[in-house]
Amino acid sequence: MIDYQHLGLKQAIEIGLKNNKNIQISHLKQEMSVTKEKDLKMEKLPDIEFHTSYNQITNLFQHQNGVFNKATKYDVINGMYDFTLSASIPVYMGGKIKNTEKKAAIDTEISALKTHLDERQLKMTIITAFLQIHHLKEQQSLINDKMKEDSVNIKQVKALKANGVVTVNEVLRTSLQLSNHKMSWTELDNDIQIAEHKLKTILSLPENQEIHVNTEDLISDNVAIPYVDELTETALNKNESVEITHKNLSLKELDQKITKANYLPKITAGGEYFLNIRI
Numbered sequence: 001m002i003d004y005q006h007l008g009l010k011q012a013i014e015i016g017l018k019n020n021k022n023i024q025i026s027h028l029k030q031e032m033s034v035t036k037e038k039d040l041k042m043e044k045l046p047d048i049e050f051h052t053s054y055n056q057i058t059n060l061f062q063h064q065n066g067v068f069n070k071a072t073k074y075d076v077i078n079g080m081y082d083f084t085l086s087a088s089i090p091v092y093m094g095g096k097i098k099n100t101e102k103k104a105a106i107d108t109e110i111s112a113l114k115t116h117l118d119e120r121q122l123k124m125t126i127i128t129a130f131l132q133i134h135h136l137k138e139q140q141s142l143i144n145d146k147m148k149e150d151s152v153n154i155k156q157v158k159a160l161k162a163n164g165v166v167t168v169n170e171v172l173r174t175s176l177q178l179s180n181h182k183m184s185w186t187e188l189d190n191d192i193q194i195a196e197h198k199l200k201t202i203l204s205l206p207e208n209q210e211i212h213v214n215t216e217d218l219i220s221d222n223v224a225i226p227y228v229d230e231l232t233e234t235a236l237n238k239n240e241s242v243e244i245t246h247k248n249l250s251l252k253e254l255d256q257k258i259t260k261a262n263y264l265p266k267i268t269a270g271g272e273y274f275l276n277i278r279i
Contacts, residue, residue: 006214009130012203013227016126017119019204026115033111037104040097051084086272096261103254106247113247117240122202123227129199133192134215140188143181150178 002011017023154174160166200211234240 004209004211007211008214008217009127012126012130012199012213013123015205016122016203020118020122021204023115023118023122026111026118030108030111030115033104033108037101037108040101040104048085048087051082051086053082055080055082084272096258099254099257099261103251103258106250106254110244110247110251113240113244116234117244120231120234120240124231125202126199127228127231129195129202130213130215130218133195133199133213134218136188136192136195137215140185140192143185143188147178147181147185150174150181154178 002015154171157166157171157174161168161171196211196213199213200209203211205211
């Protein structure tokens with residue numbers, strides 16, 4: 001069960017990856033690329049065709065002495081069955097099949113990289129939202145401490161005022177300071193609610209789903225922020241955008257080879273088996 005009133009970072013990332021439409025589309029495109037790659041490999045298998053037919057032939061009549069005289073009848077085979085099995089396989093296509101398979105494999109790799117890139121960007125967006133909310137809560141906590149100090153100061157100033165040590169202005173100054181801190185606390189609370197609503201949109205949650213995030217695991221000295229090290233390593237050394245660019249260059253080179261293959265001769269091997277049955 002997901003506790004939306006104390007939503008943690010790991011849970012939020014899992015929800016985001018599950019609900020995000022762009023991530024779902026990326027996975028579908030990746031599956032389509034894998035299927036296309038498998039279909040291209042099937043082109044190296046022989047194409048087999050099977051054909052059958054049946055013909056009905058009537059007896060032949062020859063009118064040797066004119067149409068008004070009796071005709072001569074010639075009996076023929078009335079029924080004929082035809083069974084034909086043929087197979088063909090490409091032997092040489094100028095390298096087109098091989099290069100097309102390589103291209104499909106690279107397309108599959110690019111789809112996987114794009115999916116990983118979309119997931120990484122979503123994780124970073126969610127982490128950034130959590131850190132923003134955490135920063136607002138830290139400010140709110142500091143102001144809350146100030147408000148407690150203000151309350152203590154007001155009691156002390158009022159006690160001093162009763163003994164004639166301070167003036168009314170000092171009491172008003174400390175009260176005004178407390179009022180300002182309360183106003184700042186309220187503004188931060190509104191900012192937190194807005195940030196949590198933005199996070200709810202990022203997670204693709206229903207409009208009526210209320211959420212409150214738990215950022216306590218982000219302030220521990222012994223626990224690192226989840227996913228950050230992995231995401232940083234990927235961004236620095238295994239950047240998907242760079243790899244996608246290199247693979248797109250490889251696709252352009254394969255396209256040139258495929259275009260050249262269209263002008264080369266093509267050789268296909270095939271065979272046919274024919275069976276004719278007469279009844």
